[in-house]
Amino acid sequence: MNLPIGELARRTGVKVPTIRFYEQIGLIAAPPRTEGNQRRYGKAEIDRLNFIRHARELGFEVDHIRELLVMSQEPQASCHQADSIAKSHLREVDRRIERLQALRGELSRMIDECGHGRICDCRIIEVLADHRQCVSEHVA
Amino acid sequence: MNLPIGELARRTGVKVPTIRFYEQIGLIAAPPRTEGNQRRYGKAEIDRLNFIRHARELGFEVDHIRELLVMSQEPQASCHQADSIAKSHLREVDRRIERLQALRGELSRMIDECGHGRICDCRIIEVLADHRQCVSEHVA
DNA sequence: CCTTGATCCTCTAGTGGCTAGAGATTCTAG
DNA sequence: CTAGAATCTCTAGCCACTAGAGGATCAAGG
Known part of the structure; x- marks a missing residue:
């Protein structure tokens, strides 16, 4: 060595x-x-x-x-403590996955709706500029 | 204002x-x-x-x-650039989700296999100490 | 007018987990 | 003995903030 x-x-x-x-x-x-x-x-x-x-x-x-x-x-x-560290980490990972998936949904919806035209008609910019619209659609 | x-x-x-x-x-x-x-x-x-x-x-x-x-x-x-920023971000989010899910799998398998006994028998510590074992099981 | 207390100001330093680079030294193979 | 690879320490930078010190300013009530 x-x-x-x-x-x-x-x-x-x-x-x-x-x-x-x-x-x-x-x-x-x-x-x-x-x-x-x-x-x-x-x-x-x-x-x-x-x-x-x-x-x-x-x-x-x-x-x-x-x-x-x-x-x-x-x-x-006892490995109780190791178990609890791992479990709480797993919960944290689950939370992150959930959050990323929600985000993924919004992102891809935004992209799908982009008409590839001009900025003034672009859903991407629009959604960012006025989130309420996006959220209300989401709920509705 | x-x-x-x-x-x-x-x-x-x-x-x-x-x-x-x-x-x-x-x-x-x-x-x-x-x-x-x-x-x-x-x-x-x-x-x-x-x-x-x-x-x-x-x-x-x-x-x-x-x-x-x-x-x-x-x-x-043109909103082409906005579209491309959003799309590359979406790909990044996808990569992160994938990675987290692989990780989640390993974590939860590790936790499931923990016998809640002593450290020396604990899969959590064991897996961390010797990843090869884990990977080979994964592949097999 | 004056005070009080909330809000505001600037500045520095800290977070996590490294990574990059300068400038000097040490090791090792030929 | 020498060349070049690897090592050393130290500082600073990354991202996107957050925290706190120590002081100034603002708005409302007496």
Whole structure:
């Protein structure tokens, strides 16, 4: 082992500046250095960074990842807390999906109704300029 | 008219500091001031801010809003550009929805498989620690 | 006229999660 | 021994705001 930061980056898919940033915010520990002050990492850091990357890919916030990391170090503890973090994150994702879908609907309706003519007849501009019209149609 | 900034905020649903911020980034013009240096707004600003708010609610970026605002001032121009901005935004929203739904699937599978026991048996932690397992199941 | 309290002003700094770049040093292969 | 790749620290920037300090101004009531 004893990997330089670039090699750690290659093996985990986390970019070099991001690794340094994670160290700065305390998400990973400061590793030992060479005489010339360069960071050298071991196997544990690969695992930890992979964990972090997977969690980020799933959209967990850094603070939640912090908690999940602590938990993963305590194998005998109850996983109730992990479950609740994941569940609340799932609810958040559901909310975002719902919101985006509503938005998608409005957007695509707007685009469909655009006659591709002049601005003064354009539904896109019109809807933006006067949302009430859009909403009332929506309700009606 | 001649509204103070708080009244403009109330009528448009855009917060006071946000209005000042929009002025700073040139999204709205600097309005006239009272002798005591306070901003006073007219009807045009209400319309413009409403336009901006609607567009932001639909997730358009500020730079796109800038373009849409310019277009809305040129009623005789073709709305081709507005259409293309809206369409590319729609594609972006679609991408986000897709991504979130894939993510949602992984999250909820992870949660379902959590046995609510100890960390060492927890799928949530396990999946995060070793994504390959998850992916291979996914594929299989 | 004067006070009070709400609103307004400017300015700086913080949010989250990085990313970019300058300018200097260190490592490693040939 | 040298060249060039990789590393170091540090600052600043991204997006779209939001928060707060510390002070000025406005409108209404006494």
